[in-house]
Amino acid sequence: MIVLLFALATALGLELWASFVHERLWHGPLWAWHEPHHRPGNRALNSNDLLSASHAPPAALLCFLGSLGMLVNGHAVFHVGFGIGVGATAFGLAYFLVHDGFIHGRLPLGGLRRFAYFERIRRAHLVHHGTNAEPYGMFAPTFAPRVSSSPEEEPWNAPTQTPCSPASEPSSPQPPRQTP
Numbered sequence: 001m002i003v004l005l006f007a008l009a010t011a012l013g014l015e016l017w018a019s020f021v022h023e024r025l026w027h028g029p030l031w032a033w034h035e036p037h038h039r040p041g042n043r044a045l046n047s048n049d050l051l052s053a054s055h056a057p058p059a060a061l062l063c064f065l066g067s068l069g070m071l072v073n074g075h076a077v078f079h080v081g082f083g084i085g086v087g088a089t090a091f092g093l094a095y096f097l098v099h100d101g102f103i104h105g106r107l108p109l110g111g112l113r114r115f116a117y118f119e120r121i122r123r124a125h126l127v128h129h130g131t132n133a134e135p136y137g138m139f140a141p142t143f144a145p146r147v148s149s150s151p152e153e154e155p156w157n158a159p160t161q162t163p164c165s166p167a168s169e170p171s172s173p174q175p176p177r178q179t180p
């Protein structure tokens, strides 16, 4: 039960954390690493993937040490560690599947557009790519565009020929957000 609680809390907390680091670090001091991801149609492996993958080793370590401790010792702290590791791993996997696989077309998951929730967060994320601004979050974006807007008003809402084609991703008309 402790494992489940901490796994859920970690997954929820990581949405906030991902939004925070995306805005304050990736669009700040680490923009040079994140910028290749904002080039339209760029699906190749790039430095931004390292930013995302940097969260995997700590999560894997927590899973390993937590599960080992649970087997050997059984102290509650190992259950907590394992729960955090499981939650972080689940969030990372979901982020990869939805962000990289579905939204940016690295995996054949375009069928998810049939579901209103996935289409909504896809559009919200493409707004981010079009403006280099809000929303920075992924699963609970603070802002999402109107679905009924015209392509002229909001080019990222223009109908696409194939789901998640490069043409569906807007260019970056504005410079990256400046941080002090």
Ligand SMILES: [Zn+2]
Pocket (backbone or CB within 6 Å): 037, 099, 104, 125, 129
């Ligand atoms: Zn993206």
Ligand SMILES: [Zn+2]
Pocket (backbone or CB within 6 Å): 022, 026, 027, 034, 038, 128
């Ligand atoms: Zn970004």
